[in-house]
Amino acid sequence: MSLILDKINYFYSKGTAFESKALKNISLSIPDGEFIGLIGHTGSGKSTLIQHMNGLIKADSGNVYYNGQDIYDKDFKMTELRRKVGLVFQYPEHQLFESTVIKDLLFGPKNIGLSQLEAEVAAYGAIKAVGLSEDLIDASPFELSGGQKRRVAIAGVLAMSPEILILDEPTAGLDPAGRTEILSLLKSIKDEKGITVILVSHSMEDVAEFAERIIVIDDGEIKFDDEPREVFKHAAELRKMGLEIPQCTELMGRLADAGFDVDRSCLTTEEAVTSILKCLNL
Amino acid sequence: MLRDITIGQYYPVESVIHRLDPRTKFLGTIMFVVSLFLFKTFWGFLLAGAFLVTVTALAHIPPKFILKGLRPILFLLIFMMIFTLLMTPGEVIGEWWIFTVTKEGISAALFMGLRLAFLVFGSSLMTYTTTPNKLTSGMESCFGFLKIFKVPVHELAMMVSIALRFIPILLEETNKIMKAQQARGADFESGGPVKRAKAMVPILIPLFVSSFRRAGELAEAMEARCYHGGNGRTKMKPLKYHLRDLIAYLALIGLIVGCVFIP
Amino acid sequence: MVNFDKVTFEYIRRDEEGNVESINKALDEIDLDVKKGDFIAILGANGSGKSTLARHINALLTPTEGTVFIEEMDTKEEENLLKIRQKTGMVFQNPDNQIIAGIVEEDVGFGPENIGVPTKEIWERVAFALEKVGMTAYREKSPNNLSGGQKQRVAIAGILAMKPECIVLDEPTAMLDPKGRREVIETVTELNKKEGITIILITHYMTEVVGADKVYVMSDGNVKMTGTPREIFKEVELLKEYKLDVPQVTEIAYRLRKEGVPLPECILTVDEFMQCVRS
Numbered sequence: 001m002s003l004i005l006d007k008i009n010y011f012y013s014k015g016t017a018f019e020s021k022a023l024k025n026i027s028l029s030i031p032d033g034e035f036i037g038l039i040g041h042t043g044s045g046k047s048t049l050i051q052h053m054n055g056l057i058k059a060d061s062g063n064v065y066y067n068g069q070d071i072y073d074k075d076f077k078m079t080e081l082r083r084k085v086g087l088v089f090q091y092p093e094h095q096l097f098e099s100t101v102i103k104d105l106l107f108g109p110k111n112i113g114l115s116q117l118e119a120e121v122a123a124y125g126a127i128k129a130v131g132l133s134e135d136l137i138d139a140s141p142f143e144l145s146g147g148q149k150r151r152v153a154i155a156g157v158l159a160m161s162p163e164i165l166i167l168d169e170p171t172a173g174l175d176p177a178g179r180t181e182i183l184s185l186l187k188s189i190k191d192e193k194g195i196t197v198i199l200v201s202h203s204m205e206d207v208a209e210f211a212e213r214i215i216v217i218d219d220g221e222i223k224f225d226d227e228p229r230e231v232f233k234h235a236a237e238l239r240k241m242g243l244e245i246p247q248c249t250e251l252m253g254r255l256a257d258a259g260f261d262v263d264r265s266c267l268t269t270e271e272a273v274t275s276i277l278k279c280l281n282l
Numbered sequence: 283m284l285r286d287i288t289i290g291q292y293y294p295v296e297s298v299i300h301r302l303d304p305r306t307k308f309l310g311t312i313m314f315v316v317s318l319f320l321f322k323t324f325w326g327f328l329l330a331g332a333f334l335v336t337v338t339a340l341a342h343i344p345p346k347f348i349l350k351g352l353r354p355i356l357f358l359l360i361f362m363m364i365f366t367l368l369m370t371p372g373e374v375i376g377e378w379w380i381f382t383v384t385k386e387g388i389s390a391a392l393f394m395g396l397r398l399a400f401l402v403f404g405s406s407l408m409t410y411t412t413t414p415n416k417l418t419s420g421m422e423s424c425f426g427f428l429k430i431f432k433v434p435v436h437e438l439a440m441m442v443s444i445a446l447r448f449i450p451i452l453l454e455e456t457n458k459i460m461k462a463q464q465a466r467g468a469d470f471e472s473g474g475p476v477k478r479a480k481a482m483v484p485i486l487i488p489l490f491v492s493s494f495r496r497a498g499e500l501a502e503a504m505e506a507r508c509y510h511g512g513n514g515r516t517k518m519k520p521l522k523y524h525l526r527d528l529i530a531y532l533a534l535i536g537l538i539v540g541c542v543f544i545p
Numbered sequence: 546m547v548n549f550d551k552v553t554f555e556y557i558r559r560d561e562e563g564n565v566e567s568i569n570k571a572l573d574e575i576d577l578d579v580k581k582g583d584f585i586a587i588l589g590a591n592g593s594g595k596s597t598l599a600r601h602i603n604a605l606l607t608p609t610e611g612t613v614f615i616e617e618m619d620t621k622e623e624e625n626l627l628k629i630r631q632k633t634g635m636v637f638q639n640p641d642n643q644i645i646a647g648i649v650e651e652d653v654g655f656g657p658e659n660i661g662v663p664t665k666e667i668w669e670r671v672a673f674a675l676e677k678v679g680m681t682a683y684r685e686k687s688p689n690n691l692s693g694g695q696k697q698r699v700a701i702a703g704i705l706a707m708k709p710e711c712i713v714l715d716e717p718t719a720m721l722d723p724k725g726r727r728e729v730i731e732t733v734t735e736l737n738k739k740e741g742i743t744i745i746l747i748t749h750y751m752t753e754v755v756g757a758d759k760v761y762v763m764s765d766g767n768v769k770m771t772g773t774p775r776e777i778f779k780e781v782e783l784l785k786e787y788k789l790d791v792p793q794v795t796e797i798a799y800r801l802r803k804e805g806v807p808l809p810e811c812i813l814t815v816d817e818f819m820q821c822v823r824s
Contacts, residue, residue, distance in 0.1 A: 041722045042693055056461050079467060087465040095462040097487035111467030146591050156466060173719045175590040175749050177788030202722045205793060242724030247793040251815045258819065269793050273800045280806060292647055294685065414647040447647045450689055496642050503643035506603055506635040507703065508627050508659040518654035518667040
């Protein structure tokens with residue numbers, strides 16, 4: 001399974017006075033089982049880009065290939081793509097609408113034509129995958145806590161058994177513990193099911209810790225597409241784009257500049273501590 | 283698609299129409315709408331049309347922008363025109379199955395369509411050239427006399443202006459919810475009317491919930507900023523008539539007189 | 546400036562017949578004393594009662610038990626209401642849901658209009674407030690076309706125009722990108738330093754807190770920890786128990802210290818770390 005975006009261009013409000021280019025010549029290849037971080041400031045084109053990946057937005061020029069098939073072909077089944085490329089929007093709990101959790105979870109699987117039994121199996125699998133207790137299955141989604149609602153919403157997409165899971169700021173508004181829980185959850189989903197996870201985030205610390213590859217988008221263009229270590233070497237450029245580098249990477253860079261023999265590309269506190277201890281021979 | 287709806291939005295450019303007193307624009311819109319129903323011949327449309335074109339040009343608003351704003355009501359327009367076309371009795375010129383088309387029907391449908399289009403065009407000119415806040419104070423002052431009858435004029439005007447401000451936000455929200463449900467395999471485009479109506483539930487419920495949440499938060503934010511109704515409130519931009527308003531009223535009276543006496 | 550005296554607040558849920566179904570203590574005998582000109586930060590997990598506390602400061606909520614005083618004015622007394630709300634402005638999380646007018650300057654003027662400021666003075670205040678938050682260039686724009694950080698700055702200007710003595714910000718950066726977050730934090734820090742306005746900042750981002758004069762940590766409706774950022778962030782383990790965190794650099798220093806590296810207790814910023822290393 002693979003997803004390839006080839007020279008995608010897209011305009012906002014095409015054909016009006018407000019026309020502006022949202023995506024410029026985007027080419028990307030999304031393989032199996034990768035944890036990808038997508039960063040860029042608000043309005044850089046991230047949301048538009050991820051909506052191209054499951055066909056919610058159609059490019060003005062360029063192609064998207066899913067398993068080699070052009071998704072803009074007339075006989076291409078869009079529902080199949082929507083099923084395989086799950087998209088969790090920002091504040092996904094705002095899209096819950098059913099009277100019970102289980103009904104909401106069944107919405108996706110039933111839309112893609114699963115039988116009641118298959119759908120229920122998928123729903124129970126999903127609720128387990130997001131770490132929620134099955135006791136909540138008959139509760140009203142509107143009565144859950146914020147963090148629980150968010151998990152239900154993510155489970156709603158997981159229940160469609162996607163092969164790529166895209167999440168737009170899944171940790172927004174959560175406290176530090178809640179953030180870590182969701183992120184570890186995504187990591188385990190990726191590791192256990194081999195699903196590719198694309199995490200759109202404003203937290204450099206989070207993508208540094210979890211992503212194996214980072215795509216930086218600015219002004220509708222891909223500026224970097226590389227391993228986190230490589231991407232975060234470009235502190236000055238990232239700042240110019242309204243982004244940051246993780247605090248620990250900044251610290252290690254400054255230490256290295258000051259003449260210490262430490263690894264300036266450290267991405268987590270763990271790595272930083274090890275590297276400093278090594279430098280001090282402790 | 284949804285973001286293309288421009289009715290009720292402010293179009294920020296500098297123009298003499300933008301500078302007119304909101305009361306002038308509000309009463310003027312009413313006068314314009316009245317004038318649309320005063321004439322019975324095609325010449326009236328020419329006059330009203332000329333008036334609209336002049337105002338649009340003076341307001342520095344691209345006509346394309348306004349015409350695009352009309353698009354959402356196109357369906358209603360066509361529906362009403364067809365309805366009038368088939369329901370007006372008179373000299374029959376064509377018959378098909380249970381439908382009859384009459385000469386009177388054609389002219390009635392044409393008139394109705396044009397009137398409605400002019401009406402929407404004219405009133406959207408008002409909202410394009412007046413900020414919601416000014417519009418509120420204009421309406422508040424025009425309907426001020428109703429306060430004697432204990433009508434909460436200020437509160438109503440405030441409601442209207444907030445509704446206008448939230449139209450684009452709610453449209454975007456609708457769009458987002460639709461996409462989110464589409465991402466979960468929802469299909470809004472195929473099936474019969476019953477299926478389509480049912481498919482709206484996953485959009486409408488989240489939209490209601492979020493509208494209530496927004497309303498609650500907004501009310502809280504307003505309260506936190508000392509909002510307590512119209513009592514003891516001052517205005518940042520108090521209303522003041524200028525010479526240009528007099529000219530505008532004269533032009534409007536001219537339009538009405540013209541519409542009455544046109545052959 | 547702001548005084549909480551054993552404040553308890555209960556959310557009471559009733560069923561359809563009006564019988565009490567459950568009582569949820571959102572605040573449990575809270576004592577709080579904020580001095581004029583202080584920069585206060587409040588930390589706490591989701592549902593810890595932070596927002597409920599914030600809403601008590603400008604009388605959007607009043608205590609079930611206990612009293613809140615804003616400069617000796619009891620928030621429960623109806624006649625103090627406008628005065629209290631003018632003195633303590635509030636900025637909320639969602640920038641879209643707190644901007645009332647369709648034009649930036651009209652929104653900033655909304656507060657002064659409500660408290661009956663004369664027209665001429667409203668204009669002066671609006672100009673001053675927009676200048677202070679660096680949004681003068683946008684005064685005639687529609688808020689819908691602004692970035693999240695800019696919208697929050699407009700919201701802050703709207704409060705400033707009411708000449709407040711204290712601004713309460715309830716997770717103002719939760720919905721913003723890094724640049725927007727920085728803009729908002731820089732703006733409030735400057736207002737605190739230059740205008741002497743008391744700031745009460747509620748946030749989930751630990752790095753935004755390091756510059757505060759005093760930090761309160763809330764959990765389950767109680768204030769569990771009080772102190773300077775240095776006193777708070779040295780309790781790395783305890784904070785994690787309260788579902789919080791410390792800045793990465795603080796964590797690194799903490800762990801290095803545990804391994805025997807001679808660093809001072811509790812380092813808060815990268816600059817500080819570098820200074821310690823040099824000396």
